Protein backbone atom coordinates (compact mmCIF):
# COMPACT_ATOMS: atom_id res chain seq x y z
CA UNK A 1 0.00 0.00 0.00
CA UNK A 2 1.33 3.46 -0.84
CA UNK A 3 2.16 5.76 2.09
CA UNK A 4 -0.41 8.30 0.93
CA UNK A 5 -3.13 5.67 1.48
CA UNK A 6 -2.14 5.07 5.11
CA UNK A 7 -4.34 6.47 7.87
CA UNK A 8 -2.71 9.21 9.97
CA UNK A 9 -2.27 6.69 12.81
CA UNK A 10 -0.68 4.06 10.59
CA UNK A 11 1.63 6.68 9.11
CA UNK A 12 2.65 7.91 12.57
CA UNK A 13 3.33 4.30 13.58
CA UNK A 14 5.51 3.74 10.51
CA UNK A 15 7.38 6.97 11.16
CA UNK A 16 8.03 6.02 14.76
CA UNK A 17 9.09 2.48 13.82
CA UNK A 18 11.55 3.78 11.20
CA UNK A 19 12.88 6.45 13.55
CA UNK A 20 13.74 3.70 16.04
CA UNK A 21 15.23 1.51 13.30
CA UNK A 22 17.31 4.44 12.09
CA UNK A 23 18.63 5.22 15.58
CA UNK A 24 19.70 1.56 15.88
CA UNK A 25 21.34 1.80 12.46
CA UNK A 26 23.35 4.87 13.46
CA UNK A 27 24.37 3.10 16.69
CA UNK A 28 25.93 0.29 14.67
CA UNK A 29 28.62 2.74 13.52
CA UNK A 30 28.81 1.27 10.01
CA UNK A 31 31.48 2.34 7.54
CA UNK A 32 30.29 1.23 4.11
CA UNK A 33 30.84 2.65 0.65
CA UNK A 34 28.55 2.09 -2.32
CA UNK A 35 29.65 5.13 -4.26
CA UNK A 36 31.71 4.07 -7.25
CA UNK A 37 31.36 1.26 -9.72
CA UNK A 38 34.67 -0.45 -9.14
CA UNK A 39 35.53 -4.13 -9.59
CA UNK A 40 35.95 -6.07 -6.33
CA UNK A 41 39.43 -7.36 -5.42
CA UNK A 42 38.26 -10.90 -6.30
CA UNK A 43 37.46 -9.67 -9.82
CA UNK A 44 40.88 -8.05 -10.17
CA UNK A 45 42.48 -11.31 -8.98
CA UNK A 46 41.04 -13.03 -12.08
CA UNK A 47 43.56 -11.12 -14.20
CA UNK A 48 46.64 -11.42 -11.99
CA UNK A 49 48.37 -13.32 -14.80
CA UNK A 50 48.80 -9.89 -16.42
CA UNK A 51 51.26 -9.00 -13.68
CA UNK A 52 53.82 -11.39 -15.16
CA UNK A 53 52.96 -11.04 -18.86
CA UNK A 54 54.21 -10.71 -21.51
CA UNK A 55 57.12 -12.26 -19.56
CA UNK A 56 60.89 -12.13 -19.66
CA UNK A 57 62.19 -11.70 -23.18
CA UNK A 58 58.68 -11.37 -24.64
CA UNK A 59 58.13 -8.19 -26.57
CA UNK A 60 57.56 -9.15 -30.19
CA UNK A 61 54.07 -8.89 -31.66
CA UNK A 62 52.69 -11.37 -34.19
CA UNK A 63 53.64 -9.07 -37.10
CA UNK A 64 57.20 -8.72 -35.79
CA UNK A 65 56.67 -5.30 -34.15
CA UNK A 66 59.07 -4.64 -31.29
CA UNK A 67 56.59 -3.51 -28.63
CA UNK A 68 59.32 -1.82 -26.62
CA UNK A 69 59.71 0.92 -29.19
CA UNK A 70 57.74 3.95 -30.39
CA UNK A 71 55.15 3.79 -33.15
CA UNK A 72 52.11 1.78 -34.14
CA UNK A 73 49.60 4.55 -33.45
CA UNK A 74 46.55 2.41 -34.14
CA UNK A 75 47.60 -0.24 -31.61
CA UNK A 76 48.63 -3.89 -31.95
CA UNK A 77 46.56 -5.87 -34.45
CA UNK A 78 46.21 -8.86 -32.08
CA UNK A 79 44.37 -6.88 -29.38
CA UNK A 80 42.30 -5.04 -32.02
CA UNK A 81 41.24 -8.35 -33.58
CA UNK A 82 39.89 -9.61 -30.25
CA UNK A 83 37.90 -6.47 -29.48
CA UNK A 84 36.70 -5.81 -33.03
CA UNK A 85 34.71 -9.02 -32.74
CA UNK A 86 33.32 -8.15 -29.30
CA UNK A 87 32.46 -4.54 -30.18
CA UNK A 88 31.12 -5.56 -33.62
CA UNK A 89 33.31 -3.12 -35.55
CA UNK A 90 35.77 -3.78 -38.40
CA UNK A 91 39.36 -4.36 -37.21
CA UNK A 92 40.58 -1.69 -39.62
CA UNK A 93 38.25 0.83 -37.96
CA UNK A 94 39.34 0.09 -34.40
CA UNK A 95 42.12 1.91 -32.55
CA UNK A 96 43.62 0.44 -29.36
CA UNK A 97 44.92 3.11 -27.02
CA UNK A 98 46.31 3.63 -23.57
CA UNK A 99 45.04 2.70 -20.14
CA UNK A 100 41.36 3.78 -20.06
CA UNK A 101 38.60 5.21 -22.24
CA UNK A 102 37.63 8.39 -20.39
CA UNK A 103 40.86 9.90 -21.70
CA UNK A 104 39.90 8.89 -25.25
CA UNK A 105 36.50 10.56 -24.84
CA UNK A 106 38.20 13.65 -23.44
CA UNK A 107 40.60 13.81 -26.38
CA UNK A 108 37.86 13.25 -28.96
CA UNK A 109 35.85 16.06 -27.44
CA UNK A 110 38.86 18.38 -27.29
CA UNK A 111 39.87 17.57 -30.89
CA UNK A 112 36.30 18.41 -31.99
CA UNK A 113 36.23 21.61 -29.96
CA UNK A 114 39.62 22.89 -31.09
CA UNK A 115 39.80 21.52 -34.60
CA UNK A 116 36.29 20.53 -35.66
CA UNK A 117 35.29 17.12 -36.98
CA UNK A 118 35.63 15.92 -40.58
CA UNK A 119 32.16 17.35 -41.27
CA UNK A 120 32.58 20.65 -39.40
CA UNK A 121 32.96 24.09 -40.95
CA UNK A 122 35.39 24.98 -38.16
CA UNK A 123 36.24 24.33 -34.51
CA UNK A 124 33.17 23.64 -32.38
CA UNK A 125 34.45 26.02 -29.74
CA UNK A 126 33.76 29.05 -31.94
CA UNK A 127 30.02 28.68 -31.41
CA UNK A 128 27.74 27.68 -28.53
CA UNK A 129 27.56 23.89 -28.33
CA UNK A 130 24.83 21.74 -26.81
CA UNK A 131 24.91 18.03 -25.95
CA UNK A 132 21.85 15.92 -25.26
CA UNK A 133 22.21 13.79 -22.16
CA UNK A 134 19.97 10.77 -21.59
CA UNK A 135 19.26 10.70 -17.83
CA UNK A 136 20.04 9.26 -15.46
CA UNK A 137 23.49 8.90 -17.00
CA UNK A 138 27.23 8.71 -16.32
CA UNK A 139 28.42 11.63 -14.22
CA UNK A 140 31.86 11.81 -15.84
CA UNK A 141 30.35 12.33 -19.30
CA UNK A 142 28.53 15.30 -17.87
CA UNK A 143 31.64 16.53 -16.06
CA UNK A 144 33.50 16.63 -19.39
CA UNK A 145 30.79 18.81 -20.92
CA UNK A 146 30.72 21.09 -17.91
CA UNK A 147 34.51 21.37 -17.96
CA UNK A 148 34.48 22.61 -21.56
CA UNK A 149 31.44 24.88 -21.36
CA UNK A 150 29.16 22.62 -23.40
CA UNK A 151 25.51 23.21 -22.53
CA UNK A 152 23.75 20.00 -21.47
CA UNK A 153 20.11 19.15 -21.99
CA UNK A 154 18.63 16.13 -20.25
CA UNK A 155 16.50 13.64 -22.19
CA UNK A 156 14.53 10.91 -20.43
CA UNK A 157 16.04 7.43 -20.73
CA UNK A 158 13.88 4.28 -20.68
CA UNK A 159 14.82 0.60 -20.55
CA UNK A 160 15.56 0.35 -24.29
CA UNK A 161 16.70 3.85 -25.15
CA UNK A 162 15.99 7.56 -24.75
CA UNK A 163 12.95 9.66 -25.67
CA UNK A 164 13.45 9.64 -29.45
CA UNK A 165 10.73 12.19 -30.09
CA UNK A 166 12.48 14.76 -27.89
CA UNK A 167 15.84 14.03 -29.53
CA UNK A 168 14.42 14.15 -33.04
CA UNK A 169 12.92 17.58 -32.54
CA UNK A 170 16.01 19.06 -30.85
CA UNK A 171 18.53 17.80 -33.42
CA UNK A 172 16.32 18.77 -36.35
CA UNK A 173 15.75 22.34 -35.18
CA UNK A 174 18.93 23.51 -33.56
CA UNK A 175 22.38 23.40 -35.21
CA UNK A 176 24.04 24.07 -31.84
CA UNK A 177 23.08 20.50 -30.85
CA UNK A 178 26.29 18.69 -31.82
CA UNK A 179 26.36 15.62 -29.67
CA UNK A 180 24.65 13.08 -27.49
CA UNK A 181 26.09 10.74 -24.86
CA UNK A 182 24.97 7.15 -25.26
CA UNK A 183 25.86 4.11 -23.15
CA UNK A 184 24.19 1.52 -25.38
CA UNK A 185 24.64 -1.67 -23.38
CA UNK A 186 23.72 -1.94 -19.69
CA UNK A 187 23.84 1.85 -19.28
CA UNK A 188 25.24 3.48 -16.19
CA UNK A 189 23.16 3.58 -13.98
CA UNK A 190 19.86 2.32 -15.46
CA UNK A 191 21.05 -0.88 -17.17
CA UNK A 192 19.18 0.23 -20.33
CA UNK A 193 20.00 -1.75 -23.47
CA UNK A 194 19.48 0.14 -26.73
CA UNK A 195 17.54 -1.88 -29.26
CA UNK A 196 18.45 -2.09 -32.92
CA UNK A 197 15.31 -0.11 -33.74
CA UNK A 198 16.30 2.75 -31.41
CA UNK A 199 19.84 2.66 -32.74
CA UNK A 200 18.65 2.84 -36.35
CA UNK A 201 16.60 5.91 -35.44
CA UNK A 202 19.54 7.60 -33.76
CA UNK A 203 21.90 7.06 -36.67
CA UNK A 204 19.40 8.05 -39.32
CA UNK A 205 17.41 11.00 -37.94
CA UNK A 206 17.93 14.29 -39.81
CA UNK A 207 20.08 16.80 -37.92
CA UNK A 208 20.44 20.53 -38.42
CA UNK A 209 24.16 20.24 -37.66
CA UNK A 210 26.02 18.32 -40.41
CA UNK A 211 28.63 17.31 -37.82
CA UNK A 212 26.27 15.95 -35.15
CA UNK A 213 28.04 13.14 -33.25
CA UNK A 214 26.85 10.23 -31.14
CA UNK A 215 29.38 9.53 -28.39
CA UNK A 216 28.66 5.79 -28.19
CA UNK A 217 30.36 4.64 -25.00
CA UNK A 218 30.09 0.85 -25.00
CA UNK A 219 31.81 0.55 -21.62
CA UNK A 220 29.74 -2.50 -20.61
CA UNK A 221 29.51 -4.30 -23.96
CA UNK A 222 30.49 -7.70 -22.55
CA UNK A 223 29.42 -7.26 -18.92
CA UNK A 224 26.44 -9.60 -18.82
CA UNK A 225 24.64 -10.61 -15.63
CA UNK A 226 22.21 -13.07 -17.23
CA UNK A 227 22.24 -15.63 -20.01
CA UNK A 228 20.59 -13.07 -22.31
CA UNK A 229 24.08 -11.69 -23.20
CA UNK A 230 22.90 -8.79 -25.39
CA UNK A 231 25.47 -8.49 -28.21
CA UNK A 232 27.02 -5.22 -29.39
CA UNK A 233 25.08 -3.79 -32.34
CA UNK A 234 26.84 -3.00 -35.61
CA UNK A 235 26.35 0.70 -34.99
CA UNK A 236 28.96 1.78 -37.55
CA UNK A 237 27.35 -0.39 -40.22
CA UNK A 238 23.89 0.94 -39.37
CA UNK A 239 25.14 4.54 -39.55
CA UNK A 240 26.80 3.91 -42.92
CA UNK A 241 23.63 2.24 -44.20
CA UNK A 242 21.63 5.28 -43.12
CA UNK A 243 23.95 7.56 -45.10
CA UNK A 244 25.57 9.02 -41.96
CA UNK A 245 28.81 7.04 -41.71
CA UNK A 246 30.61 9.67 -39.65
CA UNK A 247 27.91 10.23 -37.06
CA UNK A 248 29.20 7.76 -34.46
CA UNK A 249 32.32 7.77 -32.28
CA UNK A 250 32.62 4.43 -30.45
CA UNK A 251 34.48 4.08 -27.14
CA UNK A 252 35.26 1.10 -24.90
CA UNK A 253 37.93 -0.30 -22.61
CA UNK A 254 39.02 -3.32 -20.63
CA UNK A 255 38.75 -1.41 -17.34
CA UNK A 256 36.14 -3.79 -15.95
CA UNK A 257 37.45 -6.80 -17.84
CA UNK A 258 41.06 -6.84 -16.61
CA UNK A 259 42.41 -4.03 -14.41
CA UNK A 260 40.42 -0.80 -13.87
CA UNK A 261 42.63 2.05 -15.03
CA UNK A 262 45.42 -0.30 -16.15
CA UNK A 263 43.74 -1.80 -19.19
CA UNK A 264 43.41 -0.99 -22.87
CA UNK A 265 41.09 1.68 -24.30
CA UNK A 266 39.42 1.66 -27.71
CA UNK A 267 38.14 4.16 -30.25
CA UNK A 268 36.21 3.15 -33.38
CA UNK A 269 34.52 5.06 -36.16
CA UNK A 270 34.11 5.39 -39.89
CA UNK A 271 37.36 5.27 -41.92
CA UNK A 272 37.26 9.09 -42.12
CA UNK A 273 36.76 9.43 -38.36
CA UNK A 274 39.56 6.98 -37.62
CA UNK A 275 42.00 8.94 -39.85
CA UNK A 276 40.86 12.17 -38.21
CA UNK A 277 41.33 10.73 -34.72
CA UNK A 278 44.74 9.21 -35.50
CA UNK A 279 45.97 12.41 -37.09
CA UNK A 280 45.19 14.41 -33.95
CA UNK A 281 46.34 11.61 -31.65
CA UNK A 282 49.67 11.53 -33.50
CA UNK A 283 50.39 15.02 -32.17
CA UNK A 284 49.59 13.98 -28.63
CA UNK A 285 51.61 10.76 -28.49
CA UNK A 286 54.27 8.89 -30.50
CA UNK A 287 52.41 5.66 -29.90
CA UNK A 288 50.38 3.74 -27.35
CA UNK A 289 51.63 1.30 -24.72
CA UNK A 290 52.07 -1.73 -26.97
CA UNK A 291 53.67 -3.83 -24.22
CA UNK A 292 50.31 -3.53 -22.45
CA UNK A 293 48.51 -4.47 -25.67
CA UNK A 294 50.75 -7.52 -26.02
CA UNK A 295 50.22 -8.74 -22.45
CA UNK A 296 46.45 -8.26 -22.80
CA UNK A 297 46.38 -10.11 -26.14
CA UNK A 298 48.42 -12.99 -24.70
CA UNK A 299 46.28 -13.19 -21.56
CA UNK A 300 42.85 -12.87 -23.20
CA UNK A 301 43.77 -14.95 -26.26
CA UNK A 302 40.58 -14.45 -28.25
CA UNK A 303 37.06 -13.00 -28.08
CA UNK A 304 35.99 -16.30 -26.53
CA UNK A 305 38.71 -15.87 -23.92
CA UNK A 306 37.12 -12.53 -22.98
CA UNK A 307 33.63 -14.10 -22.88
CA UNK A 308 34.91 -16.82 -20.56
CA UNK A 309 36.57 -14.28 -18.28
CA UNK A 310 33.36 -12.22 -18.17
CA UNK A 311 31.43 -15.28 -16.98
CA UNK A 312 33.87 -15.50 -14.06
CA UNK A 313 33.20 -11.84 -13.29
CA UNK A 314 29.50 -12.55 -13.44
CA UNK A 315 29.85 -15.40 -10.94
CA UNK A 316 31.38 -12.94 -8.46
CA UNK A 317 29.01 -9.99 -8.87
CA UNK A 318 25.67 -11.52 -9.84
CA UNK A 319 24.96 -12.68 -6.26
CA UNK A 320 25.51 -9.11 -5.04
CA UNK A 321 22.98 -7.76 -7.53
CA UNK A 322 20.56 -10.52 -6.53
CA UNK A 323 20.98 -9.60 -2.88
CA UNK A 324 20.19 -5.94 -3.58
CA UNK A 325 17.04 -6.97 -5.45
CA UNK A 326 15.92 -9.30 -2.64
CA UNK A 327 16.43 -6.71 0.09
CA UNK A 328 14.83 -3.84 -1.84
CA UNK A 329 11.85 -6.04 -2.63
CA UNK A 330 11.39 -7.32 0.91
CA UNK A 331 11.89 -3.97 2.64
CA UNK A 332 10.31 -1.54 0.17
CA UNK A 333 8.09 -3.66 -2.07
CA UNK A 334 4.98 -3.48 0.11
CA UNK A 335 5.21 0.24 0.75
CA UNK A 336 5.24 1.44 -2.85
CA UNK A 337 7.81 4.09 -1.98
CA UNK A 338 10.40 3.24 -4.60
CA UNK A 339 11.07 1.71 -7.99
CA UNK A 340 14.38 0.31 -9.16
CA UNK A 341 15.99 -1.28 -12.18
CA UNK A 342 16.75 -4.99 -12.59
CA UNK A 343 19.79 -4.79 -14.87
CA UNK A 344 20.82 -7.67 -17.11
CA UNK A 345 24.39 -6.46 -17.06
CA UNK A 346 26.72 -3.61 -16.16
CA UNK A 347 27.63 -2.25 -12.77
CA UNK A 348 24.65 -0.38 -11.36
CA UNK A 349 21.10 -0.37 -10.07
CA UNK A 350 19.13 2.85 -10.37
CA UNK A 351 16.75 3.52 -7.47
CA UNK A 352 13.96 6.09 -7.63
CA UNK A 353 12.50 7.21 -4.29
CA UNK A 354 9.56 9.65 -3.89
CA UNK A 355 10.11 13.02 -5.57
CA UNK A 356 11.99 15.40 -3.30
CA UNK A 357 13.44 12.64 -1.08
CA UNK A 358 16.74 11.54 -2.67
CA UNK A 359 18.91 14.21 -1.04
CA UNK A 360 17.41 13.43 2.36
CA UNK A 361 17.91 9.67 1.91
CA UNK A 362 21.56 10.09 0.94
CA UNK A 363 22.13 12.46 3.89
CA UNK A 364 20.49 10.01 6.33
CA UNK A 365 22.61 7.17 4.90
CA UNK A 366 25.78 9.23 5.27
CA UNK A 367 24.94 10.00 8.89
CA UNK A 368 24.60 6.24 9.41
CA UNK A 369 28.01 5.56 7.84
CA UNK A 370 26.73 4.41 4.43
CA UNK A 371 28.32 6.44 1.63
CA UNK A 372 26.08 6.64 -1.46
CA UNK A 373 26.81 8.56 -4.67
CA UNK A 374 25.53 12.13 -4.20
CA UNK A 375 21.86 12.57 -5.07
CA UNK A 376 21.65 14.16 -8.51
CA UNK A 377 25.09 12.90 -9.61
CA UNK A 378 23.58 11.06 -12.57
CA UNK A 379 22.17 14.30 -14.02
CA UNK A 380 23.79 17.23 -15.86
CA UNK A 381 25.16 19.82 -13.43
CA UNK A 382 24.55 17.32 -10.59
CA UNK A 383 20.94 18.39 -10.46
CA UNK A 384 18.05 15.93 -10.52
CA UNK A 385 14.96 18.09 -11.13
CA UNK A 386 12.79 15.60 -9.25
CA UNK A 387 15.37 14.85 -6.55
CA UNK A 388 14.43 11.18 -6.62
CA UNK A 389 17.29 9.20 -8.18
CA UNK A 390 19.95 7.27 -6.27
CA UNK A 391 22.64 5.16 -7.91
CA UNK A 392 23.56 1.87 -6.26
CA UNK A 393 26.98 0.41 -7.08
CA UNK A 394 27.12 -3.07 -5.50
CA UNK A 395 30.21 -4.59 -7.15
CA UNK A 396 33.07 -3.51 -4.88
CA UNK A 397 32.00 -4.28 -1.28
CA UNK A 398 31.84 -7.81 0.13
CA UNK A 399 28.44 -9.56 -0.03
CA UNK A 400 27.91 -8.96 3.71
CA UNK A 401 28.69 -5.28 3.34
CA UNK A 402 26.37 -4.95 0.34
CA UNK A 403 23.56 -6.53 2.38
CA UNK A 404 24.20 -4.31 5.41
CA UNK A 405 24.37 -1.18 3.24
CA UNK A 406 21.15 -1.92 1.36
CA UNK A 407 19.29 -2.84 4.57
CA UNK A 408 20.41 0.49 6.02
CA UNK A 409 19.53 2.34 2.84
CA UNK A 410 16.00 0.90 2.95
CA UNK A 411 15.56 2.21 6.49
CA UNK A 412 16.64 5.65 5.25
CA UNK A 413 14.19 5.48 2.30
CA UNK A 414 11.30 4.52 4.58
CA UNK A 415 12.14 7.19 7.15
CA UNK A 416 12.54 9.96 4.56
CA UNK A 417 9.30 8.92 2.83
CA UNK A 418 7.36 8.81 6.10
CA UNK A 419 8.80 12.22 7.09
CA UNK A 420 7.66 13.65 3.76
CA UNK A 421 4.15 12.21 4.05
CA UNK A 422 3.80 13.62 7.54
CA UNK A 423 5.06 17.06 6.65
Ligand code: PLP
Nearest residue numbers: 100101102138183188219253255
Ligand atom coordinates in the same frame (compact mmCIF):
# COMPACT_ATOMS: atom_id res chain seq x y z
N1 PLP B 1 32.04 4.86 -19.38
C1 PLP B 1 31.09 4.49 -18.51
C2 PLP B 1 29.66 4.48 -18.92
C3 PLP B 1 31.45 4.14 -17.20
O1 PLP B 1 30.49 3.77 -16.32
C4 PLP B 1 32.81 4.18 -16.82
C5 PLP B 1 33.22 3.87 -15.45
O2 PLP B 1 32.43 3.81 -14.53
C6 PLP B 1 33.75 4.57 -17.77
C7 PLP B 1 33.33 4.90 -19.05
C8 PLP B 1 35.20 4.68 -17.43
O3 PLP B 1 35.92 3.89 -18.30
P1 PLP B 1 37.50 3.89 -18.32
O4 PLP B 1 37.96 3.21 -17.07
O5 PLP B 1 37.82 3.12 -19.55
O6 PLP B 1 37.96 5.31 -18.40
